[in-house]
Amino acid sequence: MQKQVELRRGLKDVYLDRTQASFIDGAIGKLLYRGYSIHDLAEKSTFEETVYLLLYGKLPTRSELAVLDKQLKQSRDIPQEVIDILRRQLKAHPMDALRTGVSALAGFDPEVIDNSAEATIRKGIRLTSQSPTVVTTHARLREGKSPIPPRKDLGHAANFLYMLTGKEPDPEEARIMDVDFILHAEHGANASAFAARVTASTLSDLHSAVVTGIGTLKGPLHGGAAEAVMKMAHDIGSPDKAQQYLDKLLSSGGRVMGFGHRVYKAEDPRAQHLRERARGLGEKRGHPEWFQILEAVAKGMERYQSRGIFVNVDFYAGAVYHLLGIPEDIFIPIFAIGRVPGWTLQVVEQFQDNQLIRPLLEYVGPMDVPYVPIDQRH
Ligand code: CMC
Secondary structure (H helix, E strand, O other), rough: OOOOOOOOHOOOOOOOOOOOOOEEEEEOOEEEEOEEEEHHHHHHHHHHHHHHHHHHOOOOHHHHHHHHHHHHOOOEEEHHHHHHHHHOOOOHHHHHHHHHHHHHHHOOOOOOOOOOOOHHHHHHHHHHHHHOOOOOOOOHHHHOOOOOOOOOOOOOHHHHHHHHHOOOOOHHHHHHHHHHHHHOOOOOOOOHHHHHHHHHHHOOOHHHHHHHHHHOOOOOOOHHHHHHHHHHHHOOOOOOHHHHHHHHHHHHOOOHHHHHHHOOOHHHOEEEEEEEEHHHHHHHHOHHHHHHHHHHHHHOOHHHHOOOEEEHHHHHHHHHHHHOOHHHHHHHHHHHHHHHHHHHHHHHHHHHHOOOOOOOOOOOOOOOOOOOOHHHOO
16 A cells, blocks of 8 residues: 655645745746846846846946956857867757757866856856857858857847847847846746756756756747747737637647746736837837737737736747847747856755755556566567
8 A cells, every 4th residue: 555645746836945046926926036126137237237146146346247247258159069069960959959069068168077156157157158159150050151250349148149140239139139138047946947956956067957957948838938929920920810819729728828837827027028129129120010919819818817827928039039030949049048047046056055856756557566477478
């Protein structure tokens, strides 16, 4: 007779540990990084400053920020050997290429096995810098073009867009990308951070944990939603077809991508910053239709709000990326690039007071089955 267990499938509402990284109140849609409101950071901060805040726990002075900025800029190049590996992955999804690229970078990082907080933060800064180069190198190679070397005079977001397109973005577009990276930088015990913590909890290393995080982020229930939202917008085609599309999808038990969240039962506080930018960018680029389709979907989903299903961060992100001219399969890597500092911080926290993460599974299969020799089986 097996003992009765309390199952918490999907670890819903289970507290895993303590953190100083971010605070989320899902009931009212509140998000703080290190105590600071996501709204203040999205409106007033930069990605570089947010990286400093996450990794060091305080807003930087000008000189502290200058030091981090220099480290980020100096770490942007990736070894030729990693470029060669990416060249052999031209058909790979960019998220797979990023996972492979980060894994390969471990072989060139002088501190890969040093799990001290200082070394882990240094490696996190390097991976924050190198991940845009991996993504853009692969993106260029698969189009038969030469990778564009990073520019040391551009900020993190502007340099990413520059390496992707070969054109220096205007300040407004660079700022949109910057805000997007801020919004994606950290988010509690989400599936990819949890997975990264599991890896770190075996006293593996940051590169392994980030590879784990990238693999976990890839799925459509997590980071893959922005790509799926844009596919949905293409399928819908025009705002007047949104309701019909939703009715068909929902009546067959389907899920509307970009809606719902494990923790938020109110609007995801990150969504509003991308909503306004998707609207503005659409008007500026002469393509207001994508925002209009999304707004028609949002209207059609209003009746689900009473069940706690609201738009999440990914709903407007896809339209923003599309309007910036970014291919759809690079949407998830953008989320990953933004999340590297959050994964790093959580790995540092995990190492600081480590406890192996090893839950239990309730066994429900047959018991004590007699072993039958192979020639007596049928
Ligand atoms: N469309 C339709 N119904 C939904 C949706 C949705 N997007 N999300 C949840 N529901 C329903 C679900 O069908 C279920 O209904 P019922 O109780 O009748 O079976 C109920 O709401 C609860 O859903 P759940 O799957 O038990 O809740 P969860 O906490 O496991 O799911 C989620 C969270 C994000 C996986 C889910 O909302 C979802 O699949 N959303 C679409 C994918 C998406 O947008 N993901 C991005 C998340 S935000 C970015 C990030 O941080 O990862």
